[in-house]
Amino acid sequence: MSTESRVILVTGGSGLVGQAIKTVINEEKSQNNENSKHETWIFCGSKDGDLRDKAQTDALFERHQPTHVIHLAAMVGGLFHNMAHNLDFFRENMAINDNVLNASYKHKVKKVVSCLSTCIFPDKTTYPIDETMVHNGPPHSSNFGYSYAKRMIDVLNRGYHETYGCTFTSVVPCNVFGPHDNFSVQAGHVVPALIRRMDDAVQTGDHQFCVLGSGRPLRQFIYSLDLARLFVWVLRNYDSVEPIILSVDEEDEVPISTVAEMIKKAHGFSGEIVYDTTKADGQYKKTASNKKLRSLYKDFKFTPFETAIHDTVAWYKQNREHARL
């Protein structure tokens, strides 16, 4: 780890992953961690500049003069939000990504770490999925807009590296959840949506709780604070343009029904869980290999899924009034 002073701009810093990185960095600073002594961290949200707009993006970079960028800003949502807004997901994320990477190049940013997702891989594929498979076929139809926009980050990274030698890379998280998530019933991902809807059910004394879809699809889930620690590690230690998957192990994949049962247990909900199979399941599975990560960061310990669910439910109950709904 070098000791030159760094200014790290985190786009999307007000969101689920950005706030987790902020928590991790604050922990490091309180422990007087050697690494963070030379680092100034700036966490931005859309109020600091709408990154769909080129001039506002350039102004943000002019204002902060970052040496490094963690690029999280994006239009983000769960399955149902993607299905309803594929064009917006494509156009907004294409604009944001092109503006942020072009501003990074123009302001001579030494390194950019952007964010893909395991849901952007080809729908028809062999398993486990690995980093070489990003462009090997069309993504699942439910989120083709978001998926193609995210894949273009990888294309832009390779273009800026080939043309200008930029160190622009990307990480590929599996499904993320944790404090500061988007708990919107319509737009949120499955974990925050179930947490919020089951909390409502407890509050109203319902005896039945409806999970959308069959509950059979399989997902790998990473706790936002674990992802944050891995993101900071990538920023400080990983310099390849090739994407790197940041996911729990393949065998930690769980069906949605198990997620619902865990959230039920964390809420102490005594009612019955039923499944509305008239609603979409989305991708059945997107099992990703974390072998590359494990080969580079051998002793990383993931938070046990049940603990992470319990802590996220507790956070939501304590922050219900000002959580994103």
Ligand code: NAP
């Ligand atoms: P999030 O909670 O929805 O946060 C999105 C962030 O992007 C917010 O800070 C938001 O700012 C910002 N943003 C959105 N549109 C913007 C715009 N036009 N200009 C400037 N900022 C804008 O999302 P997240 O879950 O933290 O996702 C962070 C990254 O992880 C994204 O790139 C996402 O694709 C990726 N990812 C997420 C998951 C997951 O399961 N959540 C899985 C894989 C990858 P405001 O708060 O001001 O709106």
Ligand code: GFB
């Ligand atoms: O997190 P999620 O919305 O998105 O999970 P994906 C959807 C799965 O959870 C489907 C079930 O199988 C749904 O049927 N589910 C059950 C629910 N109840 C609910 C509920 O109340 N809300 C939601 N949202 N789902 C996304 C991609 O796929 O993965 C995005 O579309 C993004 O682009 C994200 O990348 C990480 O995991 O299916």
